Structure formats: C-alpha cells, structure tokens
Amino acid sequence: MFNKVVIAGVGLIGGSLGLAMIRRNLAREVVGVDPAAENLALAERLGAVHRAGVLAEVLPGAELFILAAPIGVTLGVLEMAIPYLTSGTIVTDVGSVKGRLLERARKMVPEGVYLVGGHPMAGLEVAGVAGAREDLFEGASYVLTPDPHTHPLVLDKLKKLIQGIGANPVEMAAGDHDRAVAAISHLPHLLAATLVNTVTAEPNPDQLLKLAGGGFRDTTRIAASNASMWRDILLTNRDRVLETLRQFRGQLEEMEQAIENFDSQQLVYGLERARNVRAALPENRTYLKKR
Amino acid sequence: MFNKVVIAGVGLIGGSLGLAMIRRNLAREVVGVDPAAENLALAERLGAVHRAGVLAEVLPGAELFILAAPIGVTLGVLEMAIPYLTSGTIVTDVGSVKGRLLERARKMVPEGVYLVGGHPMAGLEVAGVAGAREDLFEGASYVLTPDPHTHPLVLDKLKKLIQGIGANPVEMAAGDHDRAVAAISHLPHLLAATLVNTVTAEPNPDQLLKLAGGGFRDTTRIAASNASMWRDILLTNRDRVLETLRQFRGQLEEMEQAIENFDSQQLVYGLERARNVRAALPENRTYLKKR
Structure with a gap:
C-alpha cells in the first residue's frame, strides 16, 4: 500500500487510476492536481x-507521483513539479510514447527520486474524468520501462x-515499447481516421454512413478519440509510426495485387492468416463486456 | 404477411431472417433448404x-424465395432453383455485391417471377445458424436494388x-450500392486483415499482441470473419474495391506526409475531420448493446 499518491492530470486515465487505488485500498491518500478546476471538483465528487x-x-513527502497529463504537456508538468519533489518519491507517467520522453525526464529529476516509465494499454474513445472507471485496467497489459x-x-x-x-x-525496454505501440496502437488510430476520411470524401457520404454496419462502427470507433492528443502521440513517435506505416503499405499492396490479379489463393491466404490470429485473441476486457 | 417463404442457405443471415420472420409472425410457413443436413437440423431446432x-x-407456390447462400454459390443455387420457380414468386438475395450478380440472375429467372436484389447491412464475425439472432437486423439498413x-x-x-x-x-441502384459497400464494408475488412498481418509480420508478434488494447481489438474484430466468404465478396466487387483502395491510399499518404513533415496543423485537421464524423455516428445497433 502506498502512503501519499499524487496524480497530475485527472482525466480518463488519471481518474481511473485514482478510482481503482481508492476503492481497492491501494493508497492511503490520493491527491489530484489539474489545471482545470471543474475537472478536479468532478474527480473529487466521483471519488x-x-x-x-x-x-x-x-x-x-509523496510516495508516488503519477504524471497523467496529456503527453504533449507531460514534460511541462514535470518541470513545474521538480522544485517540490523530495528524496524517495517514485515518479511514473502514463504516456503512450516512452523513449524520447523518458530520456528528457531522466535529465530533469533530482538525485534520490526514482523515475520509471509506465503505459497502461487501456483507454476509451471518451475523454475526461467523467468516463473514468475503476475497472478500466482490468485484464489490460500495463507496460513498465525500467532501465538498468x-x-x-x-x-x-x-x-x-x-x-x-x-x-x-x-x-519492456522503452525503445521496444515505442516500436510495439506504433504497430498495435498508433497505426490502428491512423487507419481508423483515414478510413472515415475516405468514406467522407466519397460523392454521397451521408448515404454511405447510413449503410454503416457493425463492421464499420467497430473498425472506426477509435477515430472518435481526441484529435490533439493523438496528434501529439503520432508526432512524438514519428519515426516508429512512419516505419510501421511502410510495413502496412507493403502488406496492403500484396492484398491489392491479389485482388487486381484475381489471385484467389493469395487473397484467401492473406485473409485466413489474419483470421487465425484475430480469432485467437481473447476478448477479455471487463469494460468491453459491460458496455 | 407472407404465405410460404423458402430460405436457401440457413447460415447467420438466412437463419436470422427465418427467426425474425417466425417470431414476429411475418410468414405463415418458413422452409429451409441447405446442402448441410446438420445445419438444417439445427435451424429447425432453433426455430x-x-x-x-x-x-x-x-x-x-412459394410467395418468397430468399437466396441466402454464400455469394460464391448464389448463382449456382438459383440455377438449381429455376426449374421449380412458379409464376408470382418473389426472388431476393442477401449478397454483399449486387451489380454483376443481379445482371446474371435477371437473365436466368423465368417470366412472371419477380427478382429484387437485397442486402441487409448486418453481420457478425461469427458464421453459421448457431449465431443467428432474431434482432440481428434491428436498426440496420437493408438495401433493396429495384430497377425500373x-x-x-x-x-x-x-x-x-x-x-x-x-x-x-x-x-439504391445496384451500381451505387456496390460502390458504397466497397468503401463502407469491403475496405474496412481489407484494412482489418492487413492490420493484423502487419502486426504478425513484426519481429515479436506474440509480445505485441499481448499489448493489444480495446482499440486494436475493435479495429480488427471483423478480420476474424470467414476468409473464403470475404475472398468471394472482394473478387466479385473487384473494380469498386480497387477504386476505393486507391482513394484510401491517397488519404493515407496525406496523413503520412503530415507526420513526416511534423505538420501538426495538417495532421490534427485530418484527425479532427474523422473525429467529428465518427462521433456523430449513432451506436444504435441492438445486438451490439446486448453483447
């Protein structure tokens, strides 16, 4: 059990961490810090x-300091926090990109303060503490990027x-994490947004969207996420994202070639390969079941 | 209310249509036809x-004949049915592609038989009558492609x-339908499968998949669909699919350029445009709520 925990940024992730720690008795005191007073008030009211x-x-004197602000301002918040950090405090963040961020943060934190990067692989397309839930992390992977x-x-x-x-x-090593999330998280966001934009660029987008079934809805759900947060994530992880995009384009070209050439065997091979992997992926997230 | 309805192919769609028609008293008699005896038996047991x-x-003497076999065998089933179709019967199908299929079907059906293409915009990544549900079509669009x-x-x-x-x-006109579903349904399938294949082509796919959160799961859910069914759909609608793929690649290049150039404004513009459209799309499918 932690003594005093300070969470800077009580949005969806910070708020859910607080909720979970309080309800599950993992911290004696959880204090929220946020530039938006109404956010803070709501976080208090929600527990x-x-x-x-x-x-x-x-x-x-805080035992744990969690940087849960949007990735674009994380270092700014840390900068403001530096003068008040005391020896023995553990500092962690929840940022979607680790390498560059941690490199800079490491140079900032004073001797005696422990910095360990973190990234909970959970989220919702809603933002803000209003969407926070105690079970947001249930069954999710939570990456830690310790160094030697x-x-x-x-x-x-x-x-x-x-x-x-x-x-x-x-x-995981920070660099491995950044490469992994480029493929498993950042690429899906980019594709979901691009798919929506492709449909809206068609001659009659409203009629097309009326036809949208569960497939389109699922595939594009994350395109409803906060745009400036995702801009910051994509630009912070630029090189890895560009690399995974190149890989994706190569795979897409293979599929396109198969369709172009009526190459039924090649096409079914690509679809079947994906099917086997995806069908084996467990749907084990509590919050998905509850919705 | 229909008198006698014959459904050829009692899988997910045919079975759900039968269930809905029987439970909602829309047909006096629903008869199933299927080459797989165990499918038929299960369909009967499930009602x-x-x-x-x-x-x-x-x-x-059937009033309605619904072709609900996989698209690759639809014309074959119709061919077998032709000798027994009597005047006045309405023939419709549920195929994901309409233009070429209906053109050929129209040449096959005898005088006095009414052919109208249909396509319910509903589905699940599960296949077979075992997954059939009465409410599968609740709130979904159901396209009809009548001609003059x-x-x-x-x-x-x-x-x-x-x-x-x-x-x-x-x-809708059959051609408009085919163009629309290429973008709203076939492209998402292709992207979901390609995304999965991109991840599995990475050096350590198992670790990557362990990190998969709700975003990856949602975006790739339809990649778990039946591969040979989707091969048939994609090849039947080949030209439209290739055209929408070209559009998609153009949109993706714009996003890629924005990331490459650290063009924050252009990137957020693309993400925001998608966000506004996607966030406005209602999640109104009953079957999604029930899961």
Whole structure:
C-alpha cells in the first residue's frame, strides 16, 4: 500500500487510476492536481481522488507521483513539479510514447527520486474524468520501462500496484515499447481516421454512413478519440509510426495485387492468416463486456 | 404477411431472417433448404425455420424465395432453383455485391417471377445458424436494388418485411450500392486483415499482441470473419474495391506526409475531420448493446 499518491492530470486515465487505488485500498491518500478546476471538483465528487491540491503543497513527502497529463504537456508538468519533489518519491507517467520522453525526464529529476516509465494499454474513445472507471485496467497489459539503474524494490512496488488494479505488468525496454505501440496502437488510430476520411470524401457520404454496419462502427470507433492528443502521440513517435506505416503499405499492396490479379489463393491466404490470429485473441476486457 | 417463404442457405443471415420472420409472425410457413443436413437440423431446432425441405418440393407456390447462400454459390443455387420457380414468386438475395450478380440472375429467372436484389447491412464475425439472432437486423439498413421494371407492389411487400424485422429499407441502384459497400464494408475488412498481418509480420508478434488494447481489438474484430466468404465478396466487387483502395491510399499518404513533415496543423485537421464524423455516428445497433 502506498502512503501519499499524487496524480497530475485527472482525466480518463488519471481518474481511473485514482478510482481503482481508492476503492481497492491501494493508497492511503490520493491527491489530484489539474489545471482545470471543474475537472478536479468532478474527480473529487466521483471519488477518483480524496482531495485536490497544488504541486508545491502536496508533492513533498509523496510516495508516488503519477504524471497523467496529456503527453504533449507531460514534460511541462514535470518541470513545474521538480522544485517540490523530495528524496524517495517514485515518479511514473502514463504516456503512450516512452523513449524520447523518458530520456528528457531522466535529465530533469533530482538525485534520490526514482523515475520509471509506465503505459497502461487501456483507454476509451471518451475523454475526461467523467468516463473514468475503476475497472478500466482490468485484464489490460500495463507496460513498465525500467532501465538498468531502476531499483528492484521500486519496480516491485509498481508491479504490485498494477496487479492491484487488475492489470498485467509487462516489462519492456522503452525503445521496444515505442516500436510495439506504433504497430498495435498508433497505426490502428491512423487507419481508423483515414478510413472515415475516405468514406467522407466519397460523392454521397451521408448515404454511405447510413449503410454503416457493425463492421464499420467497430473498425472506426477509435477515430472518435481526441484529435490533439493523438496528434501529439503520432508526432512524438514519428519515426516508429512512419516505419510501421511502410510495413502496412507493403502488406496492403500484396492484398491489392491479389485482388487486381484475381489471385484467389493469395487473397484467401492473406485473409485466413489474419483470421487465425484475430480469432485467437481473447476478448477479455471487463469494460468491453459491460458496455 | 407472407404465405410460404423458402430460405436457401440457413447460415447467420438466412437463419436470422427465418427467426425474425417466425417470431414476429411475418410468414405463415418458413422452409429451409441447405446442402448441410446438420445445419438444417439445427435451424429447425432453433426455430429459424418451420421445416426443412428440398428445392423441387418446396419452391412451387412459394410467395418468397430468399437466396441466402454464400455469394460464391448464389448463382449456382438459383440455377438449381429455376426449374421449380412458379409464376408470382418473389426472388431476393442477401449478397454483399449486387451489380454483376443481379445482371446474371435477371437473365436466368423465368417470366412472371419477380427478382429484387437485397442486402441487409448486418453481420457478425461469427458464421453459421448457431449465431443467428432474431434482432440481428434491428436498426440496420437493408438495401433493396429495384430497377425500373420492378413491380411497385412487390417492392412494397419487401419493404414491409424489412420494417417488420426491425430494419430500415434503403433503395439504391445496384451500381451505387456496390460502390458504397466497397468503401463502407469491403475496405474496412481489407484494412482489418492487413492490420493484423502487419502486426504478425513484426519481429515479436506474440509480445505485441499481448499489448493489444480495446482499440486494436475493435479495429480488427471483423478480420476474424470467414476468409473464403470475404475472398468471394472482394473478387466479385473487384473494380469498386480497387477504386476505393486507391482513394484510401491517397488519404493515407496525406496523413503520412503530415507526420513526416511534423505538420501538426495538417495532421490534427485530418484527425479532427474523422473525429467529428465518427462521433456523430449513432451506436444504435441492438445486438451490439446486448453483447
């Protein structure tokens, strides 16, 4: 159990972390910090934090400091926090990109403060603390990116917390994480948005959208996510995203060639390969079942 | 209310149509025809048809004949049915591609038999009558592709049936339908499969798949669909699919350029445009809510 936990940024992720930690008795005190006063008030009312505070007042003596602000402002929040961080505090973030962010953060944090990157692989297309839920992380992978200097006890504490909120801790090097999420998370977002834009560029988009069935809805659901957050993620992970896009284009060309050439065998091979992998992927997310 | 309805092919779609018609009292007698005896038996047990039969015996005097076999064998089934079709029978299909199929079908059906193409915009990634549900079409669009010779009374009967099963009839020219579904249905399938194949082509696919969150799951759900059915759909609608693929590639290049050039404004414009359209799309499918 953590003593005092400070969460900077009580949106969907920060709020859900707070909710889970409070309801599951994983922290004695959870304090929320957020530039939007109405966000903070709502977080308090929802029980996502015990109380609201400001960095200068709440950070000294905190056992855990979670940077849960949008990725574009994470380093700015850390910068503001630096003067008030005291020795022994564990600092972690929830950013979708780890390499560059952590490199810079590592240069900022003072001696005696433990920094370990984190990334819960959970989310919803809704934003804000209003959508926060205690079970958001249930069954999800939660990546930690320790480096050789990470203290084993610190890593252990974070892993216990992650298990406590129902998620599965996965240790990876920051660079491996960034390459992985480019393919498994950033590429899907890009494709979903591009698919919607392709349909709306057609001559009669309203009639087309009227025909949309469950397939189109599922495939494009994440295109409803916050645009500026995803711009920041895609640009922060630019090189990996461009690389995975190149891979995707190669695969798409193979499918296109098969259709172009009426190559039934090649086409069914590509579809079947995907089918086998996707059908074997468990639908084990609690929050999906509840919706 | 229809008198005798014959459904050829009691899979997910045919079975769900039968279930809906029987439970909602839209047909006095629903007879199932299927080459797979165990399919037919299951359909009977589930109440998706009143009884099983063979074309030669059940078609004469039928008021409605629904071709619900996979698209690759639809014309073959129609060919077998031709000798037993009697004057006044309405023939419709549920195929995902209409133009070429209907052109050929029209040349086959005898004088006095009414042919109207149909396509319910509903489906699930499961196949077979075991997945059939009465509410599969609830809130879905159901396309009809009448031509100038279609009898208004015939069209009216089909529209009433469609409304009876909870769907919304949409009239379109066959060619317009094929172009629309290429973008709204066939392209999403192709992208979902290609996305899965891109991930599995990465160096460590199992670890990547462990990180998959709700976004990847949603985006790729339809990749679990039947591969040979989708091969047939994609090849039958080849020219439209290739055209929509070209459009998609153009849109994807724009996004790629924006990322490549760190063009934050262009990127957020693309993401925001998609977000606005997708967020406005209602999640109104009953079967989605029930899962």
